Amino acid sequence: MNVTMFIPCFIDLLYPQVGISMVRILERLGHKVDCPELACCGQPAFNTGYWHESREVAGRVIEQLHDAEVVVIASGSCGAMIKVFYPELFAGTKHERMAQELAPKCYEFSQFLVDKLGVTDLGVSFPHTVTYHDGCHSLREMHIQEAPRQLMAKVRGLQLIEMSQTVCCGFGGTFSAKFPAISTAMGDVKCSLAEETHADYIVSSDSSCLMHLQGLIDKQGRSLKTIHLAEILAPS
Amino acid sequence: MSERENILTRVREALTVSTPKPGAKQPGKAASATRDFRSLLPAVGATYEEQLALFRANSADLKTDFYCVKDVEAVKAQLASWRDSEKWRRIASHAGSLTEAVSSSLGLPVCRTDAAYSTVELEASDIGLTECDALIAQTGSVLITNRSAGGRALSVLPPHHIVLARRNQLVSGLPEAFQLIKEKYGSNYPSMISFITGPSRTGDIERILVLGAHGPKKLTLFLLE
Amino acid sequence: MNPHARQFNADARRLSADLRHRGIINTALNKYAIKRDEKKALFQDWEGARQTAAEIKWDALSHLDQNLEKLAKTLEARGTRVHWASTAEQARAIIVGIAKAKNARAIVKSKSMTSEEIHLNDALEKAGFEVVESDLGEFIVQLRHEAPYHIVFPAMHLTRGEIRELFQKELGDAPSDNPEDLTLVARRVLRKKYVQADLGITGANFAIAETGMVSITENEGNARLTAALPKTMITLLGIEKVLPRLEDLALFLPMLATVGAAQLISGYNTLYSGPRQPGETDGPEEWHVVLLDNRRTALLADAEQRDALHCIRCGSCLNVCPIYRNVGGHTYGTTYCGPIGAVITPHLRGLRDWKHLAYASTLCGACAEACPVKIDLHHRLLQTRRNSVQEKPRWWEKLAFKGFAVIANRRPLWRYFITQGGRLGQRFHPLVKGTRLDPAYAWTKTRELPPIAPQSFKEWWRNRS
Numbered sequence: 048m049n050v051t052m053f054i055p056c057f058i059d060l061l062y063p064q065v066g067i068s069m070v071r072i073l074e075r076l077g078h079k080v081d082c083p084e085l086a087c088c089g090q091p092a093f094n095t096g097y098w099h100e101s102r103e104v105a106g107r108v109i110e111q112l113h114d115a116e117v118v119v120i121a122s123g124s125c126g127a128m129i130k131v132f133y134p135e136l137f138a139g140t141k142h143e144r145m146a147q148e149l150a151p152k153c154y155e156f157s158q159f160l161v162d163k164l165g166v167t168d169l170g171v172s173f174p175h176t177v178t179y180h181d182g183c184h185s186l187r188e189m190h191i192q193e194a195p196r197q198l199m200a201k202v203r204g205l206q207l208i209e210m211s212q213t214v215c216c217g218f219g220g221t222f223s224a225k226f227p228a229i230s231t232a233m234g235d236v237k238c239s240l241a242e243e244t245h246a247d248y249i250v251s252s253d254s255s256c257l258m259h260l261q262g263l264i265d266k267q268g269r270s271l272k273t274i275h276l277a278e279i280l281a282p283s
Numbered sequence: 284m285s286e287r288e289n290i291l292t293r294v295r296e297a298l299t300v301s302t303p304k305p306g307a308k309q310p311g312k313a314a315s316a317t318r319d320f321r322s323l324l325p326a327v328g329a330t331y332e333e334q335l336a337l338f339r340a341n342s343a344d345l346k347t348d349f350y351c352v353k354d355v356e357a358v359k360a361q362l363a364s365w366r367d368s369e370k371w372r373r374i375a376s377h378a379g380s381l382t383e384a385v386s387s388s389l390g391l392p393v394c395r396t397d398a399a400y401s402t403v404e405l406e407a408s409d410i411g412l413t414e415c416d417a418l419i420a421q422t423g424s425v426l427i428t429n430r431s432a433g434g435r436a437l438s439v440l441p442p443h444h445i446v447l448a449r450r451n452q453l454v455s456g457l458p459e460a461f462q463l464i465k466e467k468y469g470s471n472y473p474s475m476i477s478f479i480t481g482p483s484r485t486g487d488i489e490r491i492l493v494l495g496a497h498g499p500k501k502l503t504l505f506l507l508e
Numbered sequence: 509m510n511p512h513a514r515q516f517n518a519d520a521r522r523l524s525a526d527l528r529h530r531g532i533i534n535t536a537l538n539k540y541a542i543k544r545d546e547k548k549a550l551f552q553d554w555e556g557a558r559q560t561a562a563e564i565k566w567d568a569l570s571h572l573d574q575n576l577e578k579l580a581k582t583l584e585a586r587g588t589r590v591h592w593a594s595t596a597e598q599a600r601a602i603i604v605g606i607a608k609a610k611n612a613r614a615i616v617k618s619k620s621m622t623s624e625e626i627h628l629n630d631a632l633e634k635a636g637f638e639v640v641e642s643d644l645g646e647f648i649v650q651l652r653h654e655a656p657y658h659i660v661f662p663a664m665h666l667t668r669g670e671i672r673e674l675f676q677k678e679l680g681d682a683p684s685d686n687p688e689d690l691t692l693v694a695r696r697v698l699r700k701k702y703v704q705a706d707l708g709i710t711g712a713n714f715a716i717a718e719t720g721m722v723s724i725t726e727n728e729g730n731a732r733l734t735a736a737l738p739k740t741m742i743t744l745l746g747i748e749k750v751l752p753r754l755e756d757l758a759l760f761l762p763m764l765a766t767v768g769a770a771q772l773i774s775g776y777n778t779l780y781s782g783p784r785q786p787g788e789t790d791g792p793e794e795w796h797v798v799l800l801d802n803r804r805t806a807l808l809a810d811a812e813q814r815d816a817l818h819c820i821r822c823g824s825c826l827n828v829c830p831i832y833r834n835v836g837g838h839t840y841g842t843t844y845c846g847p848i849g850a851v852i853t854p855h856l857r858g859l860r861d862w863k864h865l866a867y868a869s870t871l872c873g874a875c876a877e878a879c880p881v882k883i884d885l886h887h888r889l890l891q892t893r894r895n896s897v898q899e900k901p902r903w904w905e906k907l908a909f910k911g912f913a914v915i916a917n918r919r920p921l922w923r924y925f926i927t928q929g930g931r932l933g934q935r936f937h938p939l940v941k942g943t944r945l946d947p948a949y950a951w952t953k954t955r956e957l958p959p960i961a962p963q964s965f966k967e968w969w970r971n972r973s
Contacts, residue, residue, distance in 0.1 A: 054965050056916075060930060061958045063965035070969075082969050086916035086926075092909040094871065096893030097901070100909035104916045187873035212538075215830045219870025224950040226517075226868055231954040232524035232834040233870070236534075262955030286592040287580070290747065290801050294573040297809035301570065305562035305815065305882045316560040320759045323557040325550040325772070341772065396789055402703055402737060422762065422773040434790040435736035439729050439776075440702075457758035457773075465754065472719060474586070474785050475735070477778040478761075483729040484775050487645035487663050488671055488687040490536045496644055496691055497698060498729020498776065 048078045050159075051115035053108070055125045055254075056087045062254045066121050068281035069156050073119070075282050076166060083111045088120075089136070090128040094220050098136055105133060106142055113145045118152050119159045121277070123185025123253050124220075126155040131188045155185060157252050157276055161194035167201050173279045174204030178246040180237070180260070182253030183215050195252055195276055202279060208244040218259035234263045241271055249273045320458050327421045327455040334420035334455050341423025345481030346494060348503040355381060358447060358505050359388045366391065375400075375408035377433025381447040381507070382412055396433040402440075411441035411499070415448050417463055418506070421456035424480040425504060426464075428473035435475050444479070444499040448506050512841055513864035519839040520868070529665070533836060536664055537827050543770035544827075551766070561759055562882035565818040568751050569808065575717040575750045576799065582720025583797055586782035591798045596626035599800050603628060603709070603742055604635045606796055610740045612637060612707035616698075618724070618731035619643035620711025621659055621821060622744050622800060625843045625856070628709070639709075640701045642730035644694050651678045657837035659844070660768050660823040665836055698730070708734035708792065712745040713764065713820065719754050720781055722797065725764060727775035735780060741792035743780070746800050748808075748817040754779075760820060763880045768822040807855040813888050816851045818881035825875035825885055831868060840865065847875035851888045854896075863896035927967075930960045 050073050054066045066082075073080050089105035092098070108129065112118050120126040130153035133146040160166045179199065185191045199207050217223070217233025238260060241249050249271055251257050257273040264271050284292070317323065328334050342349035352358055358381075365371070366389050375394040376386040386393045394404045405411075413432035415425050425446050429435045438444050454460055464476060483498030494500050509517075523529055548554050568575055580590045593599035607615065615637050617623070629639045629650075641650040645662035649655065651674055656662035663671070668685040675682035675693050683689050710731050714723040722743050724731045735741055751760070757777075765771040783795035808814055826832045826846030837845040842853050842862070850865035866889040875885040897906075915921040937957070940946045948957060963971075 056926075059965040060927060060960050063961045063963060063968055066965040067968060082965075084919055084966060084969075086922050087912075092912070094890065094893070095867075095905060095909070096890075096895075096897035097906060097909045098894050098897075100906065100913050103910075103913035107917050183870065183872035183874075187877060215870050215872035215874065217830065217870060219872070222867070222870045226520060227950045227953060228521040228524040229831055229834055229868070230870075232530070233830050234955075236530075236830070236834070258958055259955065262951070262957065265956035266954060286594050286598065289594050290592050290799070290805065291573050291576065293801070293805035294576065294747075294808060297805055298570065298572065300809070300811040302566070302811050302814050305566050305818075306559055316563045317556060318560065320557075320560070320755075323551060323553045323560060323759065324762060326552055399789060406699070406703055424773060429788055429791065434788065435732070436790050439732040439736065457762065458755060461755045461758050470719075472721070472779075472781045474782040474788060474791055475778060475780055476721075477732065477776060478773065480771075480773050480775050480777075482775075484727050485644045485691060486727070486769065487643075487648065487661060488666075488668055488690055490539060490661065490664070491687045493688050493691040495695065496728035496730070497642065497695055497702075497733060 049116045050078045050080050051112060051118050052080055052082045053085060053088070053112065053118060053120040053125060053129065054082055055122045057258065058121050058254055061258065062275065065254055065275045065277050068275070068277040069119070069121055071281050072169065072277065076164065085111055088125040088128045090125065091220055093128065093132060093136060101136060102140065102142075105136060109133065109137070109142050109145050109149060113149055115152060117154065117159070117163070118149070119154050119156055121156055122255065123155045123182045123189055123191060124255055126153060127184035127188035129153050155189055155191055155252060157194045157198055158189065158191050161197050167197045169198070169201070169280045169282075171280055171282070172203035175248055176206045176208060176246045177248040177250045178208050178210050178241050178244040180216060180241070180249050180251040180256055181213060182251055182256045185252055186213070191252070198276065198280060199250070205279070208246050210240040210244055212240055214240070216256045216260055218256050220255070223259060230259070231263065234259055238263060238269055238271060242269065247272060250276050250279065252276050321456065324456060325421060331453065334453060338418060338420040338423055338453060341420075342504065345423050347423060347481050348501065349506070350504070351506045353508050355384050355507065358385050358507070362389060362445070369409070371409040373404070373408050374410045374412060375405050375437055375441055376412040377437060379414045381414055385447065386412055396437045402436070405436060405440050408441045410443040410445050411437045412445045412447070413438050415446050415452065416467065417460055418448050418453045418504070419457060419460050419478070420453060422478070422480055424478045426460055427477055427479060429475040430473035438477070438479065439498045442495065442499055443501040443503065445503045446505065448504060450506060450508055510861050512861050515841050516839060516864055516868065519841070520835045523835045523839055529836060530834060532665060532667065533833055537833060540770055540827060544767060547766045547770050547772060550772070557759060557763060558880055558882050561763055561880055562818060564751065564756055564759070565881050566815070569748065569814060569817055571752070572747065572750070572808065575752055576747055578717040579715055579720060579750050580799070582717065583782070586720060586785065587795070588720075588782055589794065589796045591796060593798055594801045596800075596802050599626050599744065599798055599802070600628060600631040602798055603744070604631055606740065606742060607632060607637055607707055608635065610707060612740070614701065614705045615639045615707045615709060616701050616705035616734050616738065617641050617709045618711065618726065618734040619646050620709070620744055621656070621843065622711050622746050623709065624656060626800070626802065628744070640698070642698050642701070642734060643726070644691060644728060647694055647698065648674065655838065655843070658823060658826055659821050659846070665838075702733045702737050705738045707740045707742070708738035709742045709744065710734055712743050712749060714757060714760060715745055715750045716754050716757070716779070717750050717752050721754070721779040723757055724778050724780070725761065725774045725776070727769070729776055732776050732778060735778070735792070736790055739792060740794045740796070741783070742796045742798065744798045744800060746802070746804055748804050748819075764820050764822050767824040767878065767880050803856045807852065810855065812891055813851070813855070815883045816848070816855070816888060818883050819848050819852070820881060822880060824878040824880060828874040828878045830870070830872065830874070847885045847889070848883070851883070851885055851892065854892055859892070859896055859899055863892060866892035866896070927960070927964050934960050
C-alpha cells in the first residue's frame with residue numbers, strides 16, 4: 048500500500064523516534080511510506096475557538112492528504128481532528144467535500160495495523176510490565192480500544208496490567224497551560240492509578256498525553272517511565 | 284401579551300429551525316429507536332413465580348419486610364404480636380375490604396383518613412395501614428394512589444407503613460404498571476399516584492444509606508393468597 | 509478577566525491542591541461508580557435505552573409549544589392554577605405573591621435546583637417568610653448558608669464530623685457523628701415543620717402533557733409530605749421538563765435512578781394531577797404550577813445546542829468529570845455545575861461572563877458517554893468556545909494563532925522559528941525556568957519540559973531521501 052503519514056508537530060520536534068518507529072514498522076511490512084511536509088493539524092486553534100485561523104492551517108493539510116490512498120496519523124488526538132472534526136470545521140466552505148472524502152481514509156497508527164492491515168504480531172519483544180493509557184480522543188472520538196491491546200498481547204514478555212479507572216490524563220492541549228493547577232491534579236491522579244498497577248511503563252498511542260505525564264513524573268521524581276506504543280513495536 | 288403568549292411565541296420561533304434526530308450522524312443506526320421499553324429495561328422473568336421471586340429479592344435489597352401469607356387471619360395474628368412487642372398505642376388506616384378487617388381487630392384507636400382527620404393524630408400513630416394498586420416485580424415497588432391508600436399522608440407520615448396486597452396485584456414491570464393506571468382510572472385520575480420503593484432513605488451524609496429520613500423507617504408488605 | 513472567571517481560577521487553584529477535598533469527593537464517587545455499573549448492567553440494552561430516551565426528549569422539545577399548551581390545559585381542567593414566568597424575577601414575584609396572598613406563616617420546601625436558579629429562598633426571606641429546606645442535603649447546606657455542591661447530593665463535600673458540628677452549633681442537638689443519629693436529628697426538627705407548614709413548595713422532575721401530571725422523584729419522603737400536609741402547594745418547573753406521554757416515565761424513572769443514585773428506581777416517584785379533588789380527604793386546597801422560561805427558549809433557539817435541554821438533572825456528567833472531581837461543585841460559582849453547568853450557564857447567564865467554564869475542560873468526552881439522554885456535552889463546549897470567539901475574540905490569541913498559521917504553512921519559517929528557534933530558546937530557558945519571566949511558567953511550575961530533539965522528524969525524513 049502507499050501509506051501517507053501525518054506526523055504531528057510535537058512528534059516532529061520532541062519525539063521524532065515515535066514517527067521514525069512508525070515508518071520503519073510500515074516499511075518492514077512492505078508498504079511504501081510518504082511523509083508530506085505538514086506542520087500541524089490545526090487543533091490548537093480549533094479547540095480554542097479560532098476556527099477561521101484553524102482552517103488556514105488545516106486547509107493545507109486537507110489539500111496535501113486528500114489524494115492519498117490511505118492516511119496514517121501518528122496520534123489519536125490529531126487523528127480525531129482530521130477524521131472526526133475536519134468535516135465540521137470545513138462545513139459550508141470550499142473544503143467541505145474534501146474533508147468528508149478524506150475522513151474514511153484516515154487511521155490512527157495502531158488502528159491501521161490491526162483493523163486495516165490485520166496485523167497484530169510484529170515479532171518484537173518487550174519484557175516489562177506495562178499499563179496502558181487510552182488518550183481521550185483515541186478512545187471516545189476514534190473509538191480505539193482493542194487495537195493497541197491486541198498489538199501488546201503479541202509482544203513477547205510484555206505483561207499488561209490495566210489501571211482500575213479510565214480517566215483523562217489532564218493534558219487537554221491549551222488546557223494544560225490555561226488551567227495548570229487542574230491539569231496537574233488530573234495528571235497526579237493518573238500517575239497514582241498507574242503506580243497502583245506496579246507497572247514499569249505507561250504506554251500510550253498519544254505522545255501529547257505522555258509528554259504531560261512524563262513532565263510530572265520527572266518533576267516529582269516518580270519511578271514510572273512512559274513510552275509510545277510504536278517504540279515498543281519498532282524493529283530493533 | 285400575557286407571559287404565556289410571550290413564552291409560547293418564543294418557543295414557536297425557536298422551533299422554526301428543526302434539529303436532526305439524536306445519533307443521526309452515526310452510521311449503521313436503526314431507523315428509529317424502539318419504544319418497547321420492556322426490551323431495554325432489566326429483565327423480569329416470564330412466569331408469575333419468577334416475577335414473585337424477583338419482587339422478593341428486590342424487597343430484601345430495599346429492606347422492605349415482605350411476607351407471603353395465607354389470609355387476613357394470618358395478618359391479624361402477626362400485627363397483634365407486633366402490637367404487643369412494639370407497644371403500639373394507636374394506628375391509622377382507611378376503609379377497604381382488607382384494611383378494615385385488620386384495623387378493627389387490634390383493639391386500638393384507629394385514625395381513619397378517609398374522612399376529615401387530625402394531622403396531629405396521624406402523626407402520633409405508630410403505623411399506617413393501607414391497601415395498594417399493584418406490586419411491581421421489576422423494581423420491588425408498591426403502587427398506591429390517594430384513592431386506594433387512604434389519602435396522601437397516611438402512607439408517609441407514620442413511622443411504619445404496612446401494606447396489604449393480593450396475589451393477583453403483582454405486575455411485571457413499570458410499563459405494565461402505567462398501563463394498569465390508565466385502565467383502572469381512565470381520565471379520572473386520583474390527584475396523587477405514588478410508586479413506593481422501600482422505606483424512606485437518604486444517602487446525603489457521606490453517601491451512606493440511612494433509613495427513615497422523613498417517611499417511614501419501616502415498610503412491611505403482606506401478600507395474601 | 510471577568511470576576512466570575514477570576515473566582516473560578518482562584519478556587520480551582522486552591523482545591524486542585526487540596527488532597528483532603530479530593531479524597532472525600534473521589535471516595536464517594538468511586539463507591540457510587542461501582543454500584544452504578546451494577547445497576548446499568550441489569551438493563552437488557554442500556555445503549556438502546558439511551559437512544560430511545562434521547563429520541564423521546566428530542567421529539568418532546570420539537571413539539572414543545574404543543575406539549576406546554578396541552579400540559580396547562582390538562583392541569584387547569586382539574587383545578588390547578590398554572591402560571592407562566594418568562595424570567596426568574598417574574599417567577600419569584602409570582603411565588604412571593606402567593607405566599608403573601610395566603611398569609612403563609614411557615615413554608616416548607618422540597619429539593620428544587622430550579623428554585624436555586626431563581627434564588628427563591630432569598631426572595632421569600634427578604635419578604636419576611638421563613639423557608640425550611642426539607643431534603644436532608646439541602647437542609648444541611650441551608651444551615652451552612654451554602655449553595656448545593658452537587659445536583660443530586662447537595663452535601664457531598666462534608667464529612668459526618670462537619671455535619672455534627674453544624675447541627676451542634678445551629679440546632680443545639682447532635683449526639684454523635686453517626687449518620688443515622690444525625691438523620692434522626694433532622695427528622696425530628698423537620699417533622700414539626702411539616703405539620704405546622706401552611707405552604708409547601710416543590711420542584712419537579714418531569715411533567716406529563718397527556719394526563720396533566722407533575723412527576724416528583726425523591727428518596728426521603730419529604731416531597732410527599734410537602735405535597736400532603738400544607739394547605740397551599742406551589743410547584744416550580746422549567747418548561748423543558750414536559751414529556752408527551754405518561755408511559756414515557758417507565759423508561760425515564762429507572763434511567764434517572766440508575767445513573768443518578770445507583771438505584772433500580774428512587775424511593776418515591778409520585779405523580780400529582782391536581783389539588784385536593786372532591787371526595788379526597790387531604791392534600792393542598794390550592795395547587796399552583798409555575799412554568800419557568802428564564803432563557804430556556806434562548807437555548808431552544810440555538811439549534812446546535814438545543815439538546816442541552818434534554819437534561820434530566822441526573823448528575824451523571826458531574827460524577828465522571830475529572831475537572832468536577834478535582835475542583836468540586838462550588839468552584840463553578842453558579843447554580844448548575846459540572847459539564848451540564850458549563851454548557852447551559854452561558855445561555856442562562858450570558859456568554860461573555862461565563863465562557864470560561866467551557867474552557868475549563870479537556871474535552872475528554874466522559875460526560876457525553878455517561879449522559880443517559882445523549883447530550884453531546886463536550887462538543888457543546890467546543891462550540892461555545894467558537895461562539896465566544898465569534899462574539900468577542902481575544903486579540904492576543906487571534907494574533908498568536910494567525911502568526912502560527914503563517915509559520916506552519918511555510919517550511920522555512922517553521923524550520924527557523926519553531927525547530928531552530930525552539931532549540932535556541934531551550935538553551936537559554938534554564939536561566940528563567942520556574943521564575944515569573946519564564947514564558948512556559950504555566951507548564952514548568954509543576955512539570956519538566958521535554959527537550960527538543962537534536963534531529964527533528966522532518967530533518968530525519970529529509971536526510972534519508
